[in-house]
Amino acid sequence: MKNLFKYCIISILAISACQQSNTTLPIYGRTQVIDGDTIQHRIPPFVFVNQDGDSINNASFSSHLYVSDFFFISCPSICPKVKKQMLRIYDKFEGNPKLKLVSHTIDPKRDTEENLKLYAKNLGVNTEQWMFLTGDKEELLDMADDYFIVAYEDDEAPGGFDHSGKILLVDTEGHIRAFAEGTDPEDVDDFLTDIETLLEEYDEQ
């Protein structure tokens, strides 16, 4: 009887250990079933322009994971905190050819390519790895929607826009695999682990 109990415990431990080593990150977003096929949420096709005026689309990230956020330069409320966490992520993975960072402005009128370039310079980052995108305002706001980020113009909000400070991890298929509140350093601790998990997963393939 004692032995049976022991075996039970060992098996439970073995199963849980096994589950841990096989953990994969979920795919976030609504799944649709079309003609019997399950379709997972994906970042839809986009064409934006980066700080150097280069055209950037989905294919630009077909061989990289990327971390995405939305902001605007004159944002006085949560953006600085989120940028501080984005910078933490950049510092940790600086030089890693498999991970990029992408910040989208939601204020393209004021955040011109030139200003985004200066912004990157002030941050002290290499724009090969961390790029800043601008484009048509409506398309940028729609895109924020696809990243589950609430962003809309609001004259009452500090700086004229209201938006949430989420940071998201997107895989090479355009699926969202992890997210964090960019204003919460502890949440970002877990997010850093998620990035490592997904990078390892890609290394194994």
Added chain:
Amino acid sequence: MMNNKASLLATIFMLTAVYACNNVEFGQGKRLYERFCADCHMVDATGVADLYPTLLGRNTLENFKDIPCIIRSGIDDTTTAVKMLGFPQLTDVQINNIVNYMVRDLLSSDKQLHLPETKELLLECPVKKTYDFN
């Protein structure tokens, strides 16, 4: 019984002392710093790279003398993407309290910027664009 009463008194005394420490000196400066400055320069004043400069590293009182006017009028610097706008709604006394909170609590210095000096520094300070804080 006496022991209980004595320890109760001691506890009350300690709580009062802690409360007083937190609330009297530079209490307003702290509150104003957290409301108007910390969003960008961070609660611990570490800032974010050159975007939102750190306030640490200013190691003498002399180094703080540009701050009153910066708080009131902001900085118009062409080398930075983020332009700090001013807070003209803050009074001389409030600005003085913020600066002394920075000096005392952020940098552990026991020096102070005195109000007459702050007033002098603000005298020639132009009012420019402002943040629309509520």
